[in-house]
Amino acid sequence: MRPVYLDVTRLLKGILFRKRATGVDRVSLAYVRHYGEDARAVLAARGHHFAVSHQASRRLFDVIKHYYEDDGRVERFQLANALLSSARSRIERGGVLIHTSHSGAEFDRYFRSLKLNGVDVVFMVHDLIPLTHASYCRTGTAQVHERRLRSALSMSSGIIANSRATLDDMTGYAASNGFRVPPAVVAKLAPGTEIGNDATAPIAGPYFVMVGTIEPRKNHLLILDVWRQMVERLGASAPKLVVIGREGWKCSNVIELLKNNALWQGTVAWYPDCPDTALGGWLKHARALLFPSFTEGYGMPVAEALTGGVPVIASDLSVLREYASDIPDYLDPLDLASWQARIMAYSNVDSPERAQQLARLVRFQVPTWEKHFEQVDRLLADLGS
Structure with a gap:
Protein backbone atom coordinates (compact mmCIF):
# COMPACT_ATOMS: atom_id res chain seq x y z
CA MET A 1 0.00 0.00 0.00
CA ARG A 2 1.13 3.56 -0.68
CA PRO A 3 2.40 5.58 2.29
CA VAL A 4 -0.63 6.84 4.26
CA TYR A 5 -0.68 10.08 6.23
CA LEU A 6 -3.38 11.11 8.71
CA ASP A 7 -4.08 14.72 9.65
CA VAL A 8 -4.60 14.52 13.43
CA THR A 9 -4.52 18.26 14.17
CA ARG A 10 -8.10 18.43 15.44
CA LEU A 11 -7.65 15.39 17.70
CA LEU A 12 -4.54 16.90 19.27
CA LYS A 13 -6.32 20.23 19.84
CA GLY A 14 -9.06 18.31 21.61
CA ILE A 15 -6.49 16.90 24.02
CA LEU A 16 -4.87 20.29 24.62
CA PHE A 17 -8.23 21.84 25.49
CA ARG A 18 -9.53 18.73 27.28
CA LYS A 19 -12.58 18.27 25.10
CA ARG A 20 -14.80 15.23 24.81
CA ALA A 21 -15.02 13.60 21.40
CA THR A 22 -17.72 14.73 18.98
CA GLY A 23 -18.93 12.60 16.07
CA VAL A 24 -16.21 13.99 13.79
CA ASP A 25 -13.56 13.16 16.40
CA ARG A 26 -14.85 9.60 16.72
CA VAL A 27 -14.48 9.14 12.98
CA SER A 28 -10.93 10.51 12.99
CA LEU A 29 -10.10 8.21 15.89
CA ALA A 30 -11.37 5.21 13.91
CA TYR A 31 -8.89 6.12 11.16
CA VAL A 32 -6.05 6.26 13.69
CA ARG A 33 -7.02 2.78 14.89
CA HIS A 34 -7.30 1.38 11.37
CA TYR A 35 -4.23 2.91 9.70
CA GLY A 36 -2.13 3.92 12.69
CA GLU A 37 0.20 0.93 12.67
CA ASP A 38 1.74 1.97 9.35
CA ALA A 39 0.59 5.56 8.81
CA ARG A 40 2.36 8.77 9.71
CA ALA A 41 0.86 11.74 11.50
CA VAL A 42 0.46 15.16 9.92
CA LEU A 43 -0.03 18.43 11.81
CA ALA A 44 -1.22 21.65 10.23
CA ALA A 45 -1.72 25.32 11.13
CA ARG A 46 -3.32 27.80 8.74
CA GLY A 47 -2.44 25.63 5.77
CA HIS A 48 1.20 25.07 6.75
CA HIS A 49 1.79 21.43 7.52
CA PHE A 50 4.43 18.83 8.29
CA ALA A 51 4.66 15.11 8.83
CA VAL A 52 6.52 13.32 11.61
CA SER A 53 8.50 10.08 11.62
CA HIS A 54 6.93 6.66 12.01
CA GLN A 55 8.29 6.37 15.53
CA ALA A 56 6.97 9.77 16.57
CA SER A 57 3.66 8.99 14.88
CA ARG A 58 3.33 5.85 17.03
CA ARG A 59 3.75 7.97 20.15
CA LEU A 60 1.23 10.56 18.98
CA PHE A 61 -1.30 7.91 17.96
CA ASP A 62 -0.90 6.17 21.34
CA VAL A 63 -1.52 9.43 23.21
CA ILE A 64 -4.59 10.10 21.07
CA LYS A 65 -6.05 6.64 21.66
CA HIS A 66 -5.37 6.72 25.38
CA TYR A 67 -7.03 10.11 25.74
CA TYR A 68 -10.18 9.40 23.75
CA GLU A 69 -10.55 5.75 24.75
CA ASP A 70 -9.78 6.20 28.44
CA ASP A 71 -12.17 9.07 29.25
CA GLY A 72 -9.53 11.75 28.99
CA ARG A 73 -7.13 10.26 31.49
CA VAL A 74 -3.90 11.40 29.90
CA GLU A 75 -1.72 14.28 30.98
CA ARG A 76 -0.97 17.03 28.53
CA PHE A 77 2.76 16.73 29.25
CA GLN A 78 2.62 13.31 27.57
CA LEU A 79 1.35 15.02 24.44
CA ALA A 80 3.98 17.75 24.80
CA ASN A 81 6.74 15.15 25.09
CA ALA A 82 5.48 13.33 22.01
CA LEU A 83 5.34 16.58 20.03
CA LEU A 84 8.75 17.80 21.17
CA SER A 85 10.34 14.52 20.08
CA SER A 86 8.70 14.70 16.66
CA ALA A 87 11.17 15.62 13.94
CA ARG A 88 9.45 17.39 11.05
CA SER A 89 9.61 16.00 7.56
CA ARG A 90 7.92 16.36 4.21
CA ILE A 91 5.14 14.13 2.98
CA GLU A 92 6.63 11.70 0.48
CA ARG A 93 5.83 12.01 -3.20
CA GLY A 94 3.40 9.23 -4.07
CA GLY A 95 1.87 9.26 -0.60
CA VAL A 96 -1.79 9.81 0.22
CA LEU A 97 -3.07 12.16 2.91
CA ILE A 98 -6.44 11.26 4.44
CA HIS A 99 -8.15 14.33 5.89
CA THR A 100 -11.14 13.38 8.06
CA SER A 101 -12.06 16.47 10.06
CA HIS A 102 -12.76 19.45 7.72
CA SER A 103 -10.56 21.53 10.05
CA GLY A 104 -7.82 23.50 8.30
CA ALA A 105 -9.00 22.64 4.78
CA GLU A 106 -10.18 26.23 4.34
CA PHE A 107 -6.55 27.17 3.65
CA ASP A 108 -6.16 26.06 0.05
CA ARG A 109 -2.37 26.26 0.15
CA TYR A 110 -2.52 23.07 2.23
CA PHE A 111 -3.98 20.97 -0.58
CA ARG A 112 -2.26 22.92 -3.34
CA SER A 113 1.22 22.31 -1.99
CA LEU A 114 0.50 18.60 -1.57
CA LYS A 115 -0.82 18.32 -5.11
CA LEU A 116 2.23 20.11 -6.52
CA ASN A 117 4.47 17.64 -4.68
CA GLY A 118 2.76 14.55 -6.08
CA VAL A 119 0.67 13.71 -3.00
CA ASP A 120 -2.94 12.57 -3.31
CA VAL A 121 -5.43 14.06 -0.85
CA VAL A 122 -8.51 12.07 0.13
CA PHE A 123 -11.03 14.30 1.87
CA MET A 124 -13.95 13.21 4.02
CA VAL A 125 -17.13 15.28 3.77
CA HIS A 126 -19.31 15.05 6.87
CA ASP A 127 -22.01 17.50 5.80
CA LEU A 128 -22.82 20.75 3.98
CA ILE A 129 -24.89 22.12 6.85
CA PRO A 130 -23.07 25.49 7.09
CA LEU A 131 -24.15 26.12 3.48
CA THR A 132 -27.59 24.53 3.47
CA HIS A 133 -28.61 25.70 6.97
CA ALA A 134 -26.32 28.64 7.72
CA SER A 135 -28.68 30.13 10.32
CA TYR A 136 -27.96 27.22 12.66
CA CYS A 137 -24.20 27.82 12.59
CA ARG A 138 -21.73 30.34 13.97
CA THR A 139 -21.38 33.59 12.06
CA GLY A 140 -18.84 33.18 9.27
CA THR A 141 -18.95 29.36 9.26
CA ALA A 142 -20.64 29.26 5.84
CA GLN A 143 -17.77 31.17 4.20
CA VAL A 144 -15.16 28.96 5.88
CA HIS A 145 -16.95 25.76 4.92
CA GLU A 146 -17.35 26.87 1.34
CA ARG A 147 -13.60 27.38 1.09
CA ARG A 148 -13.14 23.84 2.40
CA LEU A 149 -15.47 22.39 -0.20
CA ARG A 150 -13.86 24.34 -3.02
CA SER A 151 -10.42 23.11 -1.95
CA ALA A 152 -11.68 19.53 -1.75
CA LEU A 153 -13.42 19.65 -5.12
CA SER A 154 -10.62 21.36 -7.00
CA MET A 155 -7.54 19.74 -5.46
CA SER A 156 -8.35 16.44 -3.79
CA SER A 157 -7.95 13.12 -5.60
CA GLY A 158 -10.82 11.37 -3.85
CA ILE A 159 -13.85 12.05 -1.65
CA ILE A 160 -15.26 9.97 1.21
CA ALA A 161 -18.88 10.77 2.03
CA ASN A 162 -20.47 9.52 5.24
CA SER A 163 -23.86 9.05 3.54
CA ARG A 164 -25.52 9.10 0.16
CA ALA A 165 -27.40 12.22 1.31
CA THR A 166 -24.11 14.03 1.96
CA LEU A 167 -22.67 12.97 -1.39
CA ASP A 168 -25.84 14.10 -3.17
CA ASP A 169 -25.58 17.50 -1.46
CA MET A 170 -21.96 17.82 -2.51
CA THR A 171 -22.70 16.73 -6.07
CA GLY A 172 -25.44 19.35 -6.26
CA TYR A 173 -23.11 22.03 -4.92
CA ALA A 174 -20.40 21.05 -7.41
CA ALA A 175 -22.82 21.17 -10.35
CA SER A 176 -24.10 24.60 -9.32
CA ASN A 177 -20.60 26.02 -8.97
CA GLY A 178 -18.80 24.54 -11.95
CA PHE A 179 -16.78 21.84 -10.18
CA ARG A 180 -16.17 18.23 -11.09
CA VAL A 181 -16.56 15.77 -8.24
CA PRO A 182 -13.42 13.62 -7.82
CA PRO A 183 -13.81 9.83 -7.51
CA ALA A 184 -16.03 9.33 -4.46
CA VAL A 185 -17.32 6.57 -2.19
CA VAL A 186 -20.11 6.43 0.36
CA ALA A 187 -18.73 4.83 3.52
CA LYS A 188 -21.30 4.69 6.31
CA LEU A 189 -20.14 5.34 9.85
CA ALA A 190 -20.16 2.73 12.57
CA PRO A 191 -21.01 3.60 16.17
CA GLY A 192 -18.33 5.65 17.90
CA THR A 193 -19.15 4.41 21.40
CA GLU A 194 -20.63 1.25 22.84
CA ILE A 195 -23.77 0.85 24.93
CA GLY A 196 -22.96 -0.19 28.49
CA ASN A 197 -23.81 -3.58 30.01
CA ASP A 198 -24.73 -2.30 33.46
CA ALA A 199 -27.64 -4.31 34.84
CA THR A 200 -28.83 -1.45 37.02
CA ALA A 201 -30.26 1.77 35.61
CA PRO A 202 -28.42 4.95 36.71
CA ILE A 203 -31.68 6.45 38.00
CA ALA A 204 -35.09 5.10 38.99
CA GLY A 205 -38.15 5.50 36.83
CA PRO A 206 -38.57 6.04 33.08
CA VAL A 362 -33.94 -7.07 15.25
CA ARG A 363 -33.81 -6.09 11.54
CA PHE A 364 -31.29 -3.30 12.07
CA GLN A 365 -28.20 -3.78 9.91
CA VAL A 366 -25.39 -2.45 12.06
CA PRO A 367 -22.90 -0.28 10.14
CA THR A 368 -19.38 -1.51 10.87
CA TRP A 369 -15.96 0.07 10.57
CA GLU A 370 -14.88 -3.03 8.65
CA LYS A 371 -17.40 -2.25 5.91
CA HIS A 372 -16.51 1.43 6.07
CA PHE A 373 -12.82 0.78 5.45
CA GLU A 374 -13.55 -1.71 2.70
CA GLN A 375 -14.97 1.23 0.76
CA VAL A 376 -12.10 3.55 1.69
CA ASP A 377 -9.40 0.99 0.88
CA ARG A 378 -11.03 0.36 -2.49
CA LEU A 379 -10.86 4.08 -3.24
CA LEU A 380 -7.20 4.24 -2.21
CA ALA A 381 -6.40 1.23 -4.39
CA ASP A 382 -8.12 2.81 -7.39
CA LEU A 383 -6.16 6.04 -6.92
CA GLY A 384 -2.92 4.09 -6.95
CA SER A 385 -3.69 2.03 -10.04
Whole structure:
Protein backbone atom coordinates (compact mmCIF):
# COMPACT_ATOMS: atom_id res chain seq x y z
CA MET A 1 0.00 0.00 0.00
CA ARG A 2 1.13 3.56 -0.68
CA PRO A 3 2.40 5.58 2.29
CA VAL A 4 -0.63 6.84 4.26
CA TYR A 5 -0.68 10.08 6.23
CA LEU A 6 -3.38 11.11 8.71
CA ASP A 7 -4.08 14.72 9.65
CA VAL A 8 -4.60 14.52 13.43
CA THR A 9 -4.52 18.26 14.17
CA ARG A 10 -8.10 18.43 15.44
CA LEU A 11 -7.65 15.39 17.70
CA LEU A 12 -4.54 16.90 19.27
CA LYS A 13 -6.32 20.23 19.84
CA GLY A 14 -9.06 18.31 21.61
CA ILE A 15 -6.49 16.90 24.02
CA LEU A 16 -4.87 20.29 24.62
CA PHE A 17 -8.23 21.84 25.49
CA ARG A 18 -9.53 18.73 27.28
CA LYS A 19 -12.58 18.27 25.10
CA ARG A 20 -14.80 15.23 24.81
CA ALA A 21 -15.02 13.60 21.40
CA THR A 22 -17.72 14.73 18.98
CA GLY A 23 -18.93 12.60 16.07
CA VAL A 24 -16.21 13.99 13.79
CA ASP A 25 -13.56 13.16 16.40
CA ARG A 26 -14.85 9.60 16.72
CA VAL A 27 -14.48 9.14 12.98
CA SER A 28 -10.93 10.51 12.99
CA LEU A 29 -10.10 8.21 15.89
CA ALA A 30 -11.37 5.21 13.91
CA TYR A 31 -8.89 6.12 11.16
CA VAL A 32 -6.05 6.26 13.69
CA ARG A 33 -7.02 2.78 14.89
CA HIS A 34 -7.30 1.38 11.37
CA TYR A 35 -4.23 2.91 9.70
CA GLY A 36 -2.13 3.92 12.69
CA GLU A 37 0.20 0.93 12.67
CA ASP A 38 1.74 1.97 9.35
CA ALA A 39 0.59 5.56 8.81
CA ARG A 40 2.36 8.77 9.71
CA ALA A 41 0.86 11.74 11.50
CA VAL A 42 0.46 15.16 9.92
CA LEU A 43 -0.03 18.43 11.81
CA ALA A 44 -1.22 21.65 10.23
CA ALA A 45 -1.72 25.32 11.13
CA ARG A 46 -3.32 27.80 8.74
CA GLY A 47 -2.44 25.63 5.77
CA HIS A 48 1.20 25.07 6.75
CA HIS A 49 1.79 21.43 7.52
CA PHE A 50 4.43 18.83 8.29
CA ALA A 51 4.66 15.11 8.83
CA VAL A 52 6.52 13.32 11.61
CA SER A 53 8.50 10.08 11.62
CA HIS A 54 6.93 6.66 12.01
CA GLN A 55 8.29 6.37 15.53
CA ALA A 56 6.97 9.77 16.57
CA SER A 57 3.66 8.99 14.88
CA ARG A 58 3.33 5.85 17.03
CA ARG A 59 3.75 7.97 20.15
CA LEU A 60 1.23 10.56 18.98
CA PHE A 61 -1.30 7.91 17.96
CA ASP A 62 -0.90 6.17 21.34
CA VAL A 63 -1.52 9.43 23.21
CA ILE A 64 -4.59 10.10 21.07
CA LYS A 65 -6.05 6.64 21.66
CA HIS A 66 -5.37 6.72 25.38
CA TYR A 67 -7.03 10.11 25.74
CA TYR A 68 -10.18 9.40 23.75
CA GLU A 69 -10.55 5.75 24.75
CA ASP A 70 -9.78 6.20 28.44
CA ASP A 71 -12.17 9.07 29.25
CA GLY A 72 -9.53 11.75 28.99
CA ARG A 73 -7.13 10.26 31.49
CA VAL A 74 -3.90 11.40 29.90
CA GLU A 75 -1.72 14.28 30.98
CA ARG A 76 -0.97 17.03 28.53
CA PHE A 77 2.76 16.73 29.25
CA GLN A 78 2.62 13.31 27.57
CA LEU A 79 1.35 15.02 24.44
CA ALA A 80 3.98 17.75 24.80
CA ASN A 81 6.74 15.15 25.09
CA ALA A 82 5.48 13.33 22.01
CA LEU A 83 5.34 16.58 20.03
CA LEU A 84 8.75 17.80 21.17
CA SER A 85 10.34 14.52 20.08
CA SER A 86 8.70 14.70 16.66
CA ALA A 87 11.17 15.62 13.94
CA ARG A 88 9.45 17.39 11.05
CA SER A 89 9.61 16.00 7.56
CA ARG A 90 7.92 16.36 4.21
CA ILE A 91 5.14 14.13 2.98
CA GLU A 92 6.63 11.70 0.48
CA ARG A 93 5.83 12.01 -3.20
CA GLY A 94 3.40 9.23 -4.07
CA GLY A 95 1.87 9.26 -0.60
CA VAL A 96 -1.79 9.81 0.22
CA LEU A 97 -3.07 12.16 2.91
CA ILE A 98 -6.44 11.26 4.44
CA HIS A 99 -8.15 14.33 5.89
CA THR A 100 -11.14 13.38 8.06
CA SER A 101 -12.06 16.47 10.06
CA HIS A 102 -12.76 19.45 7.72
CA SER A 103 -10.56 21.53 10.05
CA GLY A 104 -7.82 23.50 8.30
CA ALA A 105 -9.00 22.64 4.78
CA GLU A 106 -10.18 26.23 4.34
CA PHE A 107 -6.55 27.17 3.65
CA ASP A 108 -6.16 26.06 0.05
CA ARG A 109 -2.37 26.26 0.15
CA TYR A 110 -2.52 23.07 2.23
CA PHE A 111 -3.98 20.97 -0.58
CA ARG A 112 -2.26 22.92 -3.34
CA SER A 113 1.22 22.31 -1.99
CA LEU A 114 0.50 18.60 -1.57
CA LYS A 115 -0.82 18.32 -5.11
CA LEU A 116 2.23 20.11 -6.52
CA ASN A 117 4.47 17.64 -4.68
CA GLY A 118 2.76 14.55 -6.08
CA VAL A 119 0.67 13.71 -3.00
CA ASP A 120 -2.94 12.57 -3.31
CA VAL A 121 -5.43 14.06 -0.85
CA VAL A 122 -8.51 12.07 0.13
CA PHE A 123 -11.03 14.30 1.87
CA MET A 124 -13.95 13.21 4.02
CA VAL A 125 -17.13 15.28 3.77
CA HIS A 126 -19.31 15.05 6.87
CA ASP A 127 -22.01 17.50 5.80
CA LEU A 128 -22.82 20.75 3.98
CA ILE A 129 -24.89 22.12 6.85
CA PRO A 130 -23.07 25.49 7.09
CA LEU A 131 -24.15 26.12 3.48
CA THR A 132 -27.59 24.53 3.47
CA HIS A 133 -28.61 25.70 6.97
CA ALA A 134 -26.32 28.64 7.72
CA SER A 135 -28.68 30.13 10.32
CA TYR A 136 -27.96 27.22 12.66
CA CYS A 137 -24.20 27.82 12.59
CA ARG A 138 -21.73 30.34 13.97
CA THR A 139 -21.38 33.59 12.06
CA GLY A 140 -18.84 33.18 9.27
CA THR A 141 -18.95 29.36 9.26
CA ALA A 142 -20.64 29.26 5.84
CA GLN A 143 -17.77 31.17 4.20
CA VAL A 144 -15.16 28.96 5.88
CA HIS A 145 -16.95 25.76 4.92
CA GLU A 146 -17.35 26.87 1.34
CA ARG A 147 -13.60 27.38 1.09
CA ARG A 148 -13.14 23.84 2.40
CA LEU A 149 -15.47 22.39 -0.20
CA ARG A 150 -13.86 24.34 -3.02
CA SER A 151 -10.42 23.11 -1.95
CA ALA A 152 -11.68 19.53 -1.75
CA LEU A 153 -13.42 19.65 -5.12
CA SER A 154 -10.62 21.36 -7.00
CA MET A 155 -7.54 19.74 -5.46
CA SER A 156 -8.35 16.44 -3.79
CA SER A 157 -7.95 13.12 -5.60
CA GLY A 158 -10.82 11.37 -3.85
CA ILE A 159 -13.85 12.05 -1.65
CA ILE A 160 -15.26 9.97 1.21
CA ALA A 161 -18.88 10.77 2.03
CA ASN A 162 -20.47 9.52 5.24
CA SER A 163 -23.86 9.05 3.54
CA ARG A 164 -25.52 9.10 0.16
CA ALA A 165 -27.40 12.22 1.31
CA THR A 166 -24.11 14.03 1.96
CA LEU A 167 -22.67 12.97 -1.39
CA ASP A 168 -25.84 14.10 -3.17
CA ASP A 169 -25.58 17.50 -1.46
CA MET A 170 -21.96 17.82 -2.51
CA THR A 171 -22.70 16.73 -6.07
CA GLY A 172 -25.44 19.35 -6.26
CA TYR A 173 -23.11 22.03 -4.92
CA ALA A 174 -20.40 21.05 -7.41
CA ALA A 175 -22.82 21.17 -10.35
CA SER A 176 -24.10 24.60 -9.32
CA ASN A 177 -20.60 26.02 -8.97
CA GLY A 178 -18.80 24.54 -11.95
CA PHE A 179 -16.78 21.84 -10.18
CA ARG A 180 -16.17 18.23 -11.09
CA VAL A 181 -16.56 15.77 -8.24
CA PRO A 182 -13.42 13.62 -7.82
CA PRO A 183 -13.81 9.83 -7.51
CA ALA A 184 -16.03 9.33 -4.46
CA VAL A 185 -17.32 6.57 -2.19
CA VAL A 186 -20.11 6.43 0.36
CA ALA A 187 -18.73 4.83 3.52
CA LYS A 188 -21.30 4.69 6.31
CA LEU A 189 -20.14 5.34 9.85
CA ALA A 190 -20.16 2.73 12.57
CA PRO A 191 -21.01 3.60 16.17
CA GLY A 192 -18.33 5.65 17.90
CA THR A 193 -19.15 4.41 21.40
CA GLU A 194 -20.63 1.25 22.84
CA ILE A 195 -23.77 0.85 24.93
CA GLY A 196 -22.96 -0.19 28.49
CA ASN A 197 -23.81 -3.58 30.01
CA ASP A 198 -24.73 -2.30 33.46
CA ALA A 199 -27.64 -4.31 34.84
CA THR A 200 -28.83 -1.45 37.02
CA ALA A 201 -30.26 1.77 35.61
CA PRO A 202 -28.42 4.95 36.71
CA ILE A 203 -31.68 6.45 38.00
CA ALA A 204 -35.09 5.10 38.99
CA GLY A 205 -38.15 5.50 36.83
CA PRO A 206 -38.57 6.04 33.08
CA TYR A 207 -36.14 8.43 31.45
CA PHE A 208 -35.14 9.59 27.96
CA VAL A 209 -31.76 10.74 26.63
CA MET A 210 -30.66 13.45 24.19
CA VAL A 211 -27.07 13.33 22.93
CA GLY A 212 -25.27 16.09 21.05
CA THR A 213 -23.66 19.51 21.30
CA ILE A 214 -26.12 22.18 22.45
CA GLU A 215 -26.72 24.11 19.23
CA PRO A 216 -29.83 25.34 17.37
CA ARG A 217 -30.14 22.56 14.79
CA LYS A 218 -30.31 19.90 17.50
CA ASN A 219 -33.70 21.35 18.52
CA HIS A 220 -33.34 21.09 22.31
CA LEU A 221 -35.95 23.81 22.72
CA LEU A 222 -38.69 21.56 21.36
CA ILE A 223 -37.92 18.82 23.89
CA LEU A 224 -37.63 21.30 26.76
CA ASP A 225 -41.04 22.70 25.80
CA VAL A 226 -42.41 19.16 25.90
CA TRP A 227 -40.97 18.68 29.38
CA ARG A 228 -42.22 22.03 30.62
CA GLN A 229 -45.77 21.05 29.69
CA MET A 230 -45.42 17.58 31.23
CA VAL A 231 -44.04 19.03 34.47
CA GLU A 232 -46.89 21.54 34.62
CA ARG A 233 -49.35 18.64 34.38
CA LEU A 234 -47.55 15.85 36.24
CA GLY A 235 -45.06 17.62 38.48
CA ALA A 236 -42.16 15.54 39.78
CA SER A 237 -43.83 12.35 38.54
CA ALA A 238 -43.13 13.31 34.91
CA PRO A 239 -40.58 11.07 33.15
CA LYS A 240 -36.96 12.18 33.38
CA LEU A 241 -34.88 13.78 30.63
CA VAL A 242 -31.08 13.41 30.52
CA VAL A 243 -29.33 15.89 28.20
CA ILE A 244 -25.74 14.93 27.32
CA GLY A 245 -23.60 17.35 25.36
CA ARG A 246 -21.34 20.34 25.77
CA GLU A 247 -22.37 23.95 25.26
CA GLY A 248 -22.10 25.05 21.65
CA TRP A 249 -23.22 28.25 19.95
CA LYS A 250 -26.38 30.36 19.71
CA CYS A 251 -27.75 28.44 22.68
CA SER A 252 -27.81 30.81 25.68
CA ASN A 253 -31.57 30.39 26.09
CA VAL A 254 -31.28 26.59 26.19
CA ILE A 255 -28.41 26.73 28.69
CA GLU A 256 -30.40 29.03 30.99
CA LEU A 257 -33.34 26.63 30.88
CA LEU A 258 -31.14 23.60 31.57
CA LYS A 259 -29.68 25.31 34.63
CA ASN A 260 -33.12 26.25 36.02
CA ASN A 261 -33.56 23.30 38.37
CA ALA A 262 -36.66 24.71 40.03
CA LEU A 263 -38.53 24.78 36.72
CA TRP A 264 -38.05 21.06 36.13
CA GLN A 265 -38.73 19.76 39.66
CA GLY A 266 -35.87 17.30 39.34
CA THR A 267 -37.00 15.84 36.01
CA VAL A 268 -34.27 17.30 33.75
CA ALA A 269 -30.51 16.77 34.17
CA TRP A 270 -27.72 18.14 31.98
CA TYR A 271 -24.27 16.53 31.71
CA PRO A 272 -21.99 18.76 29.59
CA ASP A 273 -18.89 16.63 30.25
CA CYS A 274 -20.07 13.03 30.16
CA PRO A 275 -17.46 10.25 29.69
CA ASP A 276 -18.22 7.62 27.07
CA THR A 277 -18.55 4.92 29.72
CA ALA A 278 -21.28 6.92 31.47
CA LEU A 279 -22.92 7.80 28.14
CA GLY A 280 -23.25 4.11 27.29
CA GLY A 281 -24.84 3.44 30.67
CA TRP A 282 -27.36 6.24 30.26
CA LEU A 283 -28.40 4.95 26.84
CA LYS A 284 -28.63 1.33 27.95
CA HIS A 285 -31.67 1.84 30.18
CA ALA A 286 -33.34 4.77 28.44
CA ARG A 287 -36.90 4.41 27.21
CA ALA A 288 -35.58 5.95 23.98
CA LEU A 289 -33.00 8.24 22.46
CA LEU A 290 -34.68 11.52 21.45
CA PHE A 291 -33.24 12.97 18.25
CA PRO A 292 -35.35 15.94 17.04
CA SER A 293 -32.67 17.53 14.81
CA PHE A 294 -33.63 19.82 11.96
CA THR A 295 -30.76 18.50 9.80
CA GLU A 296 -27.88 16.03 10.05
CA GLY A 297 -24.95 14.86 7.96
CA TYR A 298 -25.25 11.41 9.53
CA GLY A 299 -26.55 11.32 13.11
CA MET A 300 -24.12 8.94 14.82
CA PRO A 301 -26.05 8.79 18.16
CA VAL A 302 -28.93 7.14 16.28
CA ALA A 303 -26.61 4.41 14.96
CA GLU A 304 -25.13 3.98 18.45
CA ALA A 305 -28.53 3.65 20.12
CA LEU A 306 -29.95 1.21 17.57
CA THR A 307 -26.78 -0.90 17.65
CA GLY A 308 -27.20 -1.18 21.42
CA GLY A 309 -30.87 -2.17 21.15
CA VAL A 310 -32.18 1.20 22.35
CA PRO A 311 -35.30 2.61 20.63
CA VAL A 312 -35.09 5.96 18.87
CA ILE A 313 -37.65 8.72 18.37
CA ALA A 314 -36.25 11.00 15.68
CA SER A 315 -36.97 13.68 13.13
CA ASP A 316 -37.95 12.33 9.75
CA LEU A 317 -34.66 12.95 7.93
CA SER A 318 -33.65 11.17 4.74
CA VAL A 319 -30.14 10.51 6.03
CA LEU A 320 -31.53 8.60 9.03
CA ARG A 321 -33.81 6.50 6.83
CA GLU A 322 -30.75 5.76 4.69
CA TYR A 323 -29.21 3.53 7.35
CA ALA A 324 -31.94 3.14 9.98
CA SER A 325 -34.74 2.37 7.52
CA ASP A 326 -38.19 2.28 9.18
CA ILE A 327 -36.94 1.21 12.61
CA PRO A 328 -37.13 4.50 14.58
CA ASP A 329 -40.35 6.34 15.19
CA TYR A 330 -40.12 9.41 12.94
CA LEU A 331 -41.83 12.71 13.77
CA ASP A 332 -41.97 16.25 12.42
CA PRO A 333 -39.31 18.27 14.35
CA LEU A 334 -41.85 21.09 14.82
CA ASP A 335 -44.81 18.99 15.97
CA LEU A 336 -44.61 19.43 19.74
CA ALA A 337 -47.89 17.62 20.40
CA SER A 338 -46.76 14.48 18.57
CA TRP A 339 -43.43 14.42 20.41
CA GLN A 340 -45.19 14.78 23.74
CA ALA A 341 -47.70 12.04 22.93
CA ARG A 342 -44.99 9.61 21.78
CA ILE A 343 -42.78 10.31 24.80
CA MET A 344 -45.68 9.73 27.17
CA ALA A 345 -46.56 6.51 25.33
CA TYR A 346 -42.96 5.26 25.58
CA SER A 347 -42.88 6.10 29.31
CA ASN A 348 -45.25 3.26 30.14
CA VAL A 349 -43.57 0.05 31.22
CA ASP A 350 -45.82 -2.01 28.93
CA SER A 351 -45.78 0.52 26.06
CA PRO A 352 -47.03 -1.18 22.85
CA GLU A 353 -45.39 1.57 20.75
CA ARG A 354 -42.01 0.85 22.29
CA ALA A 355 -42.52 -2.91 22.01
CA GLN A 356 -43.24 -2.52 18.30
CA GLN A 357 -39.97 -0.68 17.74
CA LEU A 358 -38.04 -3.27 19.74
CA ALA A 359 -39.50 -5.89 17.40
CA ARG A 360 -38.32 -3.87 14.39
CA LEU A 361 -34.87 -3.46 15.93
CA VAL A 362 -33.94 -7.07 15.25
CA ARG A 363 -33.81 -6.09 11.54
CA PHE A 364 -31.29 -3.30 12.07
CA GLN A 365 -28.20 -3.78 9.91
CA VAL A 366 -25.39 -2.45 12.06
CA PRO A 367 -22.90 -0.28 10.14
CA THR A 368 -19.38 -1.51 10.87
CA TRP A 369 -15.96 0.07 10.57
CA GLU A 370 -14.88 -3.03 8.65
CA LYS A 371 -17.40 -2.25 5.91
CA HIS A 372 -16.51 1.43 6.07
CA PHE A 373 -12.82 0.78 5.45
CA GLU A 374 -13.55 -1.71 2.70
CA GLN A 375 -14.97 1.23 0.76
CA VAL A 376 -12.10 3.55 1.69
CA ASP A 377 -9.40 0.99 0.88
CA ARG A 378 -11.03 0.36 -2.49
CA LEU A 379 -10.86 4.08 -3.24
CA LEU A 380 -7.20 4.24 -2.21
CA ALA A 381 -6.40 1.23 -4.39
CA ASP A 382 -8.12 2.81 -7.39
CA LEU A 383 -6.16 6.04 -6.92
CA GLY A 384 -2.92 4.09 -6.95
CA SER A 385 -3.69 2.03 -10.04
